[in-house]
Amino acid sequence: MHRYLLLLCVLAGLLAGAALALQGEALAARIVWSVVALPVAAHVALGVARALLGGRLGVDIIALAAILVAVALDEAAAAALIALMVAGGEALEAWAEGRATRALHDLMARAPRTAARLGPDGLEEIPADAIRPGDMLLVRPGETVAADGELRDAVATLDESVLTGEPLPVQMALGAALRSGAMNAGGAFRMCAATGAEASTYAAILRLTRAAAQSRPPLARLADQWALGFVLLTALLAGGAWLLTGDAVRALAVLVVATPCPLILAAPIALVAGIGRAARRGVVVKGGGALERLARIRTVLFDKTGTLTPGRPQLAATEAIPALGRQEALRLAASLAQGSTHPVSAALVAVARARGLKLAAPTEVEERPGGGLLGLVEGQHLSLGSQGFMEALGVARTEQLGALASVSVAAGSVAWLAAGGATIAAFVMADGLRPEAPRAVRRLRALGIGRLVMVSGDRAVAAASIGAALRLDAVLAECTPAEKIAVVQREQALAPTAMVGDGVNDAPALAAADVGIAMGAQGTAAAAEAGDVVLVVDRLDRVAEAVAIARRSRRIAFGAIALGMGLSGLAMLAAAAGELPPLAGALLQEAIDVGAILFALTALRPGADERNPGAVPADAGLSERLAEHAGLKRLLERLREAGEAVDGSPAALPAIQALEKEMLSALLPHQREEERLLYPEAARQLGGQDPMAALVRMHTGIEALVGRISALLVIAGREGGWAQAAPELRRSLFALEALLALHLSAEEEALAEFSLQA
The missing domain is CATH 1.20.120 (Four Helix Bundle (Hemerythrin (Met), subunit A))
Incomplete structure (x- = not known):
C-alpha cells in the first residue's frame, strides 16, 4: 500500500508544480518538484544501502544518481519525472506481483480456520488446529473441508478446483477419501477426520506455497549480475558524453533512460506468474529456482508403481475349469475374498460387484498373512492365494490351468482358487497403466524431452511390460533406493534430469535429481518434502504441463529483459548523442518499463504447449x-x-x-x-x-x-x-x-x- 501512496504523493506534487509553472511561478514550481523528488531519492538511497549491506550493488543507484544530478543541474521537472518513474515502477511492480501471485494467495485464503465437530453434546465450533484423528465433522454448504478424512454420508458434492484446477464439482460416495481444501458445493455431509488440520493435504500445500512465494528466483540473481554490468555501461556512456561534449545535461539524459527496471522487475514477475499459472493447474512449484531448472530438463526418470501405474492390482484375466466357468469362478473367489482387506481380495470383490454377481457370505474365514485365504462358501471349502500358498496346502494344480504358471511370470501375479484339493480357477492380477500415462509420455516427447526412463524397484518382467507399452527409452528394474540415486547421477552427467515418484523409497532420488517431481495427491509425505515440484492432483500428465509452463515462463522472462533493455540501450545512445532531453527521456523510460512488465505478465496465460481441450457438455x-x-x-x-x-x-x-x-x-x-x-x-x-x-x-x-x-x-x-x-x-x-x-x-x-x- 505504501508504494501506491508514494506514487500518489509524487503525482500530486508533479501536477501542483505544473500548475504553478503555467501561472508563471517558475521558482515555486522548481521548489515543489524538488521537494517531491528528494523523498523518493531518500527512499531509493535506503534501498541501495540495504542492498549493499546484503552484499550486492543496488541497481537503483542509477535512479538515485539521476534524481540527484537533475536537482543539482536545476532540472527540477526532470527530477520529478524520474521520481514519478521510480514510484510508478514500484507501484506497477506491486500490481504485477499481485496478478502473478493471485493463485497462490487464493490457496492461502481458502485455508479453513474453524470446523464443526459432532460430539456427545451436539455440534460445536472448534478451531481447525484442534481437529484430531477420529473426530466426526459436519461440513456445511460452502464450507471448506478442514482435514483429510472419510465421507460418512451417502453422497457429497465437492468443488476441488483449488486442489486440481478442474472447474467441475465431483460427486463422492459413502466411504470416499476426502482431501482438505475442497469446498462443499452441495448439501451438508458428515466426515470422519483421518488427520489433524496441520497434517492434512491442504496444510502441506500451504507450506509448499509459502516456500514458493518466499523463494528468490535464480534468474532474478542473474538479472542482478547483468544489472551490475549495466551500471558500469551507464557510467561509461554518461561520463563519456559529458567529457566529450562538456554538456552535463546529456549525462543526466543518459542516467534518466538507463534505469534498469525491466531487468530487475520483469524477470521475477514472469517466473512468479509461471508459479501462479502452475498452481492453478494443481502443480506446486517450490520457487522460481525450481521453475527455472524445470525449464532446462532434457531427461525424465519415472518410478513405476503409483507413478506410471495406479499402484492397485487389477484383474487382467480369468481362467477356470470348463465345468465351473469363468463367471462362477469369479463369484466364488470374490465371495471368499470378502473376508480379507488385501488389495488382491479387494480387486476381486470390486470386479465381481461391478459385473452384478451375487456374492455369498463366507464363513470360517482364516487369513494367513503373505499367503492367502481359507473359508467356507455355500458349504464348499475353498482356498484362495498365491502359488506358494497352494503348494504349502498340498493343492494339486489342475492340468487345464497349468499354462497359467508361466502367465504369472509375465503378467504380474496369479491368485489361485482351489476346492477339493485341486485348483479350479486362476485370476491374473496386474497393475495396469494410468489412463493418462501414454498421453503424458507423448506430450513430454513433443516438448523435446529426449530420454524417458523407468527406474523401478519392481520385478524386471512386470516393469518391462509397462516400459514397452509406453515406448520408454530404458527400463531399470529391481533398483534399491541407493541404486536409484546412482541412476539419477549417471543421467545428470549427460543432461539436466528430473525424477518423478511417489513413495518413501523415491524420496532420496527426488532429492538428488535436478528437479524432483512428487506425486503428492496419493504419494507419501516424504516424497512431497523431497520434491521441488509437487503434483497435488493425481494425474501424471501434469508433469508435461509443468514443463511447458516452466519453459514458457523462462522464455518470457528473457524476452522481457531483452525487450526492455534493448529499448533502454537505444534510448541511452540517443540521449548521449543529444537527441533525447532528460524530460522526454523520463517519459520514454516509463513507457519502456510498463511495456516490459506487461510482457512479463503474459506468462499468466496458457501457451500453445499447455492448452488442453475443455470439458465436453x-x-x-x-x-x-x-x-x-x-x-x-x-x-x-x-x-x-x-x-x-x-x-x-x-x-x-x-x-x-x-x-x-x-x-x-x-x-x-x-x-x-x-x-x-x-x-x-x-x-x-x-x-x-x-x-x-x-x-x-x-x-x-x-x-x-x-x-x-x-x-x-x-x-x-x-x-x-x-x-x-x-x-x-x-x-x-x-x-x-x-x-x-x-x-x-x-x-x-x-x-x-x-x-x-x-
Whole structure:
C-alpha cells in the first residue's frame, strides 16, 4: 500500500508544480518538484544501502544518481519525472506481483480456520488446529473441508478446483477419501477426520506455497549480475558524453533512460506468474529456482508403481475349469475374498460387484498373512492365494490351468482358487497403466524431452511390460533406493534430469535429481518434502504441463529483459548523442518499463504447449458411454468363451445367438450414440482434422464383424449348416473380441482428458 501512496504523493506534487509553472511561478514550481523528488531519492538511497549491506550493488543507484544530478543541474521537472518513474515502477511492480501471485494467495485464503465437530453434546465450533484423528465433522454448504478424512454420508458434492484446477464439482460416495481444501458445493455431509488440520493435504500445500512465494528466483540473481554490468555501461556512456561534449545535461539524459527496471522487475514477475499459472493447474512449484531448472530438463526418470501405474492390482484375466466357468469362478473367489482387506481380495470383490454377481457370505474365514485365504462358501471349502500358498496346502494344480504358471511370470501375479484339493480357477492380477500415462509420455516427447526412463524397484518382467507399452527409452528394474540415486547421477552427467515418484523409497532420488517431481495427491509425505515440484492432483500428465509452463515462463522472462533493455540501450545512445532531453527521456523510460512488465505478465496465460481441450457438455453423453464400457468388457470375455466353445457339435449355438442379440441391442446402439453426440463434440474440443476418424473406422469394422456373425448364424441354424459355418464363426468371434478390445482401449485413452475433467 505504501508504494501506491508514494506514487500518489509524487503525482500530486508533479501536477501542483505544473500548475504553478503555467501561472508563471517558475521558482515555486522548481521548489515543489524538488521537494517531491528528494523523498523518493531518500527512499531509493535506503534501498541501495540495504542492498549493499546484503552484499550486492543496488541497481537503483542509477535512479538515485539521476534524481540527484537533475536537482543539482536545476532540472527540477526532470527530477520529478524520474521520481514519478521510480514510484510508478514500484507501484506497477506491486500490481504485477499481485496478478502473478493471485493463485497462490487464493490457496492461502481458502485455508479453513474453524470446523464443526459432532460430539456427545451436539455440534460445536472448534478451531481447525484442534481437529484430531477420529473426530466426526459436519461440513456445511460452502464450507471448506478442514482435514483429510472419510465421507460418512451417502453422497457429497465437492468443488476441488483449488486442489486440481478442474472447474467441475465431483460427486463422492459413502466411504470416499476426502482431501482438505475442497469446498462443499452441495448439501451438508458428515466426515470422519483421518488427520489433524496441520497434517492434512491442504496444510502441506500451504507450506509448499509459502516456500514458493518466499523463494528468490535464480534468474532474478542473474538479472542482478547483468544489472551490475549495466551500471558500469551507464557510467561509461554518461561520463563519456559529458567529457566529450562538456554538456552535463546529456549525462543526466543518459542516467534518466538507463534505469534498469525491466531487468530487475520483469524477470521475477514472469517466473512468479509461471508459479501462479502452475498452481492453478494443481502443480506446486517450490520457487522460481525450481521453475527455472524445470525449464532446462532434457531427461525424465519415472518410478513405476503409483507413478506410471495406479499402484492397485487389477484383474487382467480369468481362467477356470470348463465345468465351473469363468463367471462362477469369479463369484466364488470374490465371495471368499470378502473376508480379507488385501488389495488382491479387494480387486476381486470390486470386479465381481461391478459385473452384478451375487456374492455369498463366507464363513470360517482364516487369513494367513503373505499367503492367502481359507473359508467356507455355500458349504464348499475353498482356498484362495498365491502359488506358494497352494503348494504349502498340498493343492494339486489342475492340468487345464497349468499354462497359467508361466502367465504369472509375465503378467504380474496369479491368485489361485482351489476346492477339493485341486485348483479350479486362476485370476491374473496386474497393475495396469494410468489412463493418462501414454498421453503424458507423448506430450513430454513433443516438448523435446529426449530420454524417458523407468527406474523401478519392481520385478524386471512386470516393469518391462509397462516400459514397452509406453515406448520408454530404458527400463531399470529391481533398483534399491541407493541404486536409484546412482541412476539419477549417471543421467545428470549427460543432461539436466528430473525424477518423478511417489513413495518413501523415491524420496532420496527426488532429492538428488535436478528437479524432483512428487506425486503428492496419493504419494507419501516424504516424497512431497523431497520434491521441488509437487503434483497435488493425481494425474501424471501434469508433469508435461509443468514443463511447458516452466519453459514458457523462462522464455518470457528473457524476452522481457531483452525487450526492455534493448529499448533502454537505444534510448541511452540517443540521449548521449543529444537527441533525447532528460524530460522526454523520463517519459520514454516509463513507457519502456510498463511495456516490459506487461510482457512479463503474459506468462499468466496458457501457451500453445499447455492448452488442453475443455470439458465436453453433459448432454454429449460421455459419462454414460464410459459407464457402458464395463458391460462391453464383460462381452469380450463371453466372445472369447463362445469362440473356444465352437467345435464339431452345435452345442454352442444358443449361447452365440444370445451374444448376437446383446450385440445388436447394446453394442451397436452404443456406437451409434457415440458417433451422434460424443465424437463430434470431442473432435471440436481436440481440434485438428478429424481426430476421431480412427475410432469411427473401428466402429465400421466391428459392425461388419457383427453382420458376418449374424449371417453365419443363419447358415449354422440350417440342417447340416453347423459344420459349414463353424470354422468361420470361430474366427469371426475371436476377430471381434480382438478388435473390440483394441477399440475400447483406444477410445478410453482418446477420451481420458475429458473423463478426468468430468
